[in-house]
Amino acid sequence: MTTPEQSEGDRSRDELLAGEYVLGVLSLADRERVAARIARDRAFAAIVARWQDNLASFNDDYDEVRPPPGVYSKIETRLFPHTTFAQELIATGRWWNSLLLWRGVALGSLAVLITYVALDTGWIGGRPQSPPLIAELAGEGNSISLVAAYDVADGRLRVTPVAAGAADQHSLELWLVPGGDDPAISLGVLPQTGEGTVEIPANLRPRLSEGVTLAVSLEPFGGSPTGKATGPVIAVGQTRRSN
Amino acid sequence: MATDTEIAELIGRVALRDRAGLAALYAAVSPKLFSVCLRILKDRADAEDALQEIFVKIWQRADRFAASGASPLGWLVAVARNQAIDLMRARKPVADSIDETWDVADAARDPETAAVLKGEGKRIDRCMEELESERASAVRSAYVEGLSYQELADRHGVPLNTVRTWLRRSLLKLRECLDR
Incomplete structure (x- = not known):
């Protein structure tokens, strides 16, 4: 049983980790742990999706570059x-x-x-x-x-x-x-x-x-x-x- | 660039195992996704390999797009960034930072939370302006180039822990601003 305070703490920690995951700053092992959590926890997956949505305007920085044929x-x-x-x-x-x-x-x-x-x-x-x-x-x-x-x-x-x-x-x-x-x-x-x-x-x-x-x-x-x-x-x- | 509606329709065709749909999707979005690979991996051969992996994943996961509630291009770029960043981290490992207990006990949450959180579509630009410019630039380059904490520390000439604190505080400020 988690108290409301703990739960609040977990939430902001999840919020941070989801943000770090979407930014991409984590190590590979940490990224894999986060990805596993996304796969089994819909609420956490939604937090990640929200960061992705929020940060999507940064995608404008990717100019189009045509890949080579083949x-x-x-x-x-x-x-x-x-x-x-x-x-x-x-x-x-x-x-x-x-x-x-x-x-x-x-x-x-x-x-x-x-x-x-x-x-x-x-x-x-x-x-x-x-x-x-x-x-x-x-x-x-x-x-x-x-x-x-x-x-x-x-x-x-x-x-x-x-x-x-x-x-x-x-x-x-x-x-x-x-x-x-x-x-x-x-x-x-x-x-x-x-x-x-x-x-x-x-x-x-x-x-x-x-x-x-x-x-x-x-x-x-x-x-x-x-x-x-x-x-x-x-x-x-x-x-x-x-x- | 194809419109969101067109891209969403192409992803739908790919989910139906339509090979011509995959070819059309590739024609429409590969320049954007290849650019993602180049910015993060900074190597053409690696970027080409990553682009292949990305389209294999898109073929395998296209059926998940509809349920994701994401914008079609946003979903595709997320697949691309994740693939490129994973490859980059495998090439140049960095220190782990998540403590061991984090994913042991999942906090039981109201499943409805997921629906409430989804698809609010807020833009972050206004909130980025509230951050100090150097920190805002660290957030943006972490995202666009997929930089690790160590690379950010080197680029900004500050200790690793300092840049980690910057970024975490910036994320919390952004979240607070976006929720306002």
């Missing part, structure tokens, strides 16, 4: 060691409208590489009873990759990211591939912004389950005119449970 690709390699993901194009920001990319897609091999990425959290979150289905779709030999996540609860398929350049000429259309001799069923045209959500028609929702194949084809703007895939399939992958 740092971002190292970050991607560390975070996603098993996939290639148009690293250079993304790092330079040109991938969205890259003609080379589209030429690569059109001429590239149709052989596909299916890569599963272990995601350590749910995509949509907050619905542990029905983990979303995900598939990562990648075309071998070209720099396109996208992830599809299907939320069983609301019937929405979230596709991200998609290289959607050349919007005036082409659309990316998403297909459910039933297998056997059955033709692919269109699930809709991906939004031209390059990522987004496709609402799955109610009659097709029961068919989206674990292990089904999704594919993306390159179609005339607005989607396939015939209802069947007419352009090259640029990416394909199977759904699986994300956790």
